[in-house]
Amino acid sequence: MKFNYVTKQLSTVKRWMATTLLCMLAIAFVWQGAFFSNTSAMADPAGTLIASYDDADRAQDKASRDAGRTKNFIDDTADKVKDAAKSNASKVDQATDNDSPIGRKAKKDAATIQKRANEDASRTKEAVDNTKNVVERTVENIKDAFVK
Numbered sequence: 518m519k520f521n522y523v524t525k526q527l528s529t530v531k532r533w534m535a536t537t538l539l540c541m542l543a544i545a546f547v548w549q550g551a552f553f554s555n556t557s558a559m560a561d562p563a564g565t566l567i568a569s570y571d572d573a574d575r576a577q578d579k580a581s582r583d584a585g586r587t588k589n590f591i592d593d594t595a596d597k598v599k600d601a602a603k604s605n606a607s608k609v610d611q612a613t614d615n616d617s618p619i620g621r622k623a624k625k626d627a628a629t630i631q632k633r634a635n636e637d638a639s640r641t642k643e644a645v646d647n648t649k650n651v652v653e654r655t656v657e658n659i660k661d662a663f664v665k
Contacts, residue, residue: 573660577653584649588642595638602630 606627610620 573656576656580649580652580656584645587645591638591641591645595634598634599631602627602634 606620606623609623613620
């Protein structure tokens with residue numbers, strides 16, 4: 518009976534030590550953040566322009582470049598999916614007799630996969646274009662806000 522009592526007490530002590538350690542770490546992180554924060558930007562009396570036209574143009578150019586790269590990646594991925602579907606269908610066709618039901622099903626499935634790959638790629642490209650347009654509109658709005 519004493520053994521259970523000792524283990525129960527030991528378990529309680531471990532729990533309290535873990536809780537204490539966690540609280541001490543939380544206090545240390547909060548304390549460190551309070552003393553080492555950079556407050557010089559808040560006290561700067563000179564008005565610093567956050568965005569300039571050059572930065573805005575660079576952001577728009579980068580958004581266009583990244584959108585182009587993403588579209589190329591999407592095309593490559595769709596091509597790989599289509600190639601895999603064709604390859605799998607041809608392997609099934611070779612493994613079965615000519616015009617077997619399984620071979621026809623594999624070809625039909627490959628056609629469905631290719632069709633869906635094209636549809637998914639076009640939807641994803643459209644989403645990339647929409648995102649790029651949102652970024653460009655936001656940059657234009659920011660530039661307009663600083664001009665006025």
